[in-house]
Amino acid sequence: MNPKDIPGTESCSSSVFVHNPHLEEMNDDILYHFGFGTRTHNLPAMFGDVKFVCVGGSPWRMKSFTEYIAAELRLEDPKAEYPNICAGTDRYAMYKVGPVLSVSHGMGIPSIAIMLHELIKLLHHACCTNVTIFRIGTSGGIGLEPGTVVVTKQSLDATFLPKFEQVILGKTVVRNTDLDPSLAEELLHCSKELDQFETMAGNTMCTLDFYEGQARLDGAFCSYSVKDKQEYLNRASEAGVCNIEMESSVFAAMCKLSGLRAAVVCVTLLDRLKGDQLNVSPEVLHSYQHRPQILVGHYIKKQLKKKALCS
Numbered sequence: 458m459n460p461k462d463i464p465g466t467e468s469c470s471s472s473v474f475v476h477n478p479h480l481e482e483m484n485d486d487i488l489y490h491f492g493f494g495t496r497t498h499n500l501p502a503m504f505g506d507v508k509f510v511c512v513g514g515s516p517w518r519m520k521s522f523t524e525y526i527a528a529e530l531r532l533e534d535p536k537a538e539y540p541n542i543c544a545g546t547d548r549y550a551m552y553k554v555g556p557v558l559s560v561s562h563g564m565g566i567p568s569i570a571i572m573l574h575e576l577i578k579l580l581h582h583a584c585c586t587n588v589t590i591f592r593i594g595t596s597g598g599i600g601l602e603p604g605t606v607v608v609t610k611q612s613l614d615a616t617f618l619p620k621f622e623q624v625i626l627g628k629t630v631v632r633n634t635d636l637d638p639s640l641a642e643e644l645l646h647c648s649k650e651l652d653q654f655e656t657m658a659g660n661t662m663c664t665l666d667f668y669e670g671q672a673r674l675d676g677a678f679c680s681y682s683v684k685d686k687q688e689y690l691n692r693a694s695e696a697g698v699c700n701i702e703m704e705s706s707v708f709a710a711m712c713k714l715s716g717l718r719a720a721v722v723c724v725t726l727l728d729r730l731k732g733d734q735l736n737v738s739p740e741v742l743h744s745y746q747h748r749p750q751i752l753v754g755h756y757i758k759k760q761l762k763k764k765a766l767c768s
Contacts, residue, residue, distance in 0.1 A: 473580040473588055474716045486582065488575040492545035495582050503542075504583035508556040509757050510576070510590040510717075512569070514704070516541075516550035516561040522593065522750045523552035523559045529754045530555060530761065557757060562592075562704065566665060569704040570711065577715045589640065589718045589760075592708050593749035596661070596700040597671065598725030599690055603737070604745045606654060606752060608641045609661040609721035610697075612705035615670060617662070617696035621706040632710035634663075640720045647756045654748050659699030661721060663706035671701050673733045690729055700725050722749040 480486060485496040493500065511526075513519050523539050526532075532555040542551040549572055550561045560576060562569040569592075580588055598605055611619045612634040621632045641658055648656035668676030672686045681689075693701075705721045712719035724745045726735055735742070 470586075471581045471584045472586040472716060473577060474714070475578060475581050476714060480578070486578060488579055490546060490548040490571055491543050491551065491575050491579065493543075493579065500579060500583040504553070504558065504579060505585060506556050507553070507558045507580065507583065507585050508588060509760075510558045510560065510580070510588060511593055511753060512560045512562050512572070512576070512590065512708075513593045514562060514564050514595075518593075518746065519550060519559040519561045520552055521747075522754075523554050523557070525747075525750050526557050526559075526754050526757065527554040529758050530557075556761070564667075565703045566663070566707045570707045573708065573711045577711065577717070580717075581715075589720075590712055591719070591753050592704060592721045592723075593753055594702060594704070594721075594723045595726050595746060596702040596723040597727055597729045598700050599694050599698055599729055601657075601699060601725050601728060602655065603725055603727050604654060604748065605725045606648070606656040606748050607661065607700045607723055607725060608644050608648075608656065608658045609636055609705055609709075609723070610638070610641060610658050611635060611660050612663050612709045612721065613660050613696065613698060614706060615662065615664050617693060617698065619660075621663075621710040623707075633713055634706050634709040635713060636709050636720055637718045640718055644720055644722060644752060644756055647759065648752055651751065651755055653751065656752065657699065660697040661705045661723065662693055662698045662701045664701060664703055667703065671729070675733045687730070694730075701729065722753055724748045 485494050487494040511522055520539060539552045539554065542553060543549055552559045560572065562572040613619050619634050621634050623630050645656060645658055664670035669678060672689045674683065674686060700723055702723055708721060709719065726745055
């Protein structure tokens with residue numbers, strides 16, 4: 458049902474903005490890749506209490522985060538089962554515990570962009586306010602020890618410029634990729650409180666490809682030399698790039714447009730200056746992947762505690 462048709466939500470308003478006048482003319486907004494609709498689902502009842510959203514590539518990782526945050530916040534039995542709310546579709550996975558929503562976004566800009574369009578509309582239709590969103594994931598480091606957590610200052614494209622470009626109606630539209638600096642500072646402070654692993658702030662390069670787009674030598678195709686690769690990565694380092702991944706630019710651009718306070722928190726799995734392939738045990742890899750969850754979980758726990766003390 459439409460939020461306006463739900464008793465008690467006539468004056469419902471959200472601080473999550475959509476910039477699409479056509480939505481007002483639609484009797485039913487179908488969030489196809491989530492399996493929801495404004496007429497078929499009571500989105501304010503389902504998601505109206507959401508204050509924190511964590512998104513990441515892997516469905517398994519996002520379910521793991523939900524289980525972790527449930528235990529940290531003591532909201533529910535840590536051994537409880539958390540069903541995939543998007544079980545009616547195989548595109549994305551979504552989990553919820555208390556005010557925390559966890560959503561997978563797949564790999565690459567196109568996949569996360571589709572998910573964010575529907576997530577932003579979901580939060581808007583659900584009348585959510587004061588939402589903070591995090592992308593937690595993995596990345597390749599540049600000159601960093603594996604296991605270092607990078608809190609992104611700016612997302613840069615593969616030419617080291619802070620912009621996201623998209624072709625709309627045949628024209629190139631350029632959008633800003635700034636992230637919330639105060640949120641980044643708060644996360645760095647949380648890391649000092651935890652004192653469990655190395656965390657730093659730096660620029661993140663967002664590429665369109667995992668292999669040639671990231672100057673790897675191990676793809677099916679490679680038209681450049683080892684020297685070319687090293688020179689490119691060194692130029693990236695000189696531009697302040699600390700890590701490389703594939704989603705941060707559109708994440709930053711879309712969150713900024715919608716008014717969402719956003720941060721990107723990624724762990725480095727290897728130093729790209731020393732190689733292209735992972736050679737660590739599954740146990741070490743799992744430990745690294747858990748680090749962004751620990752940091753973001755600590756931040757959420759701290760914010761909810763602060764809110765409880767003020768209420």
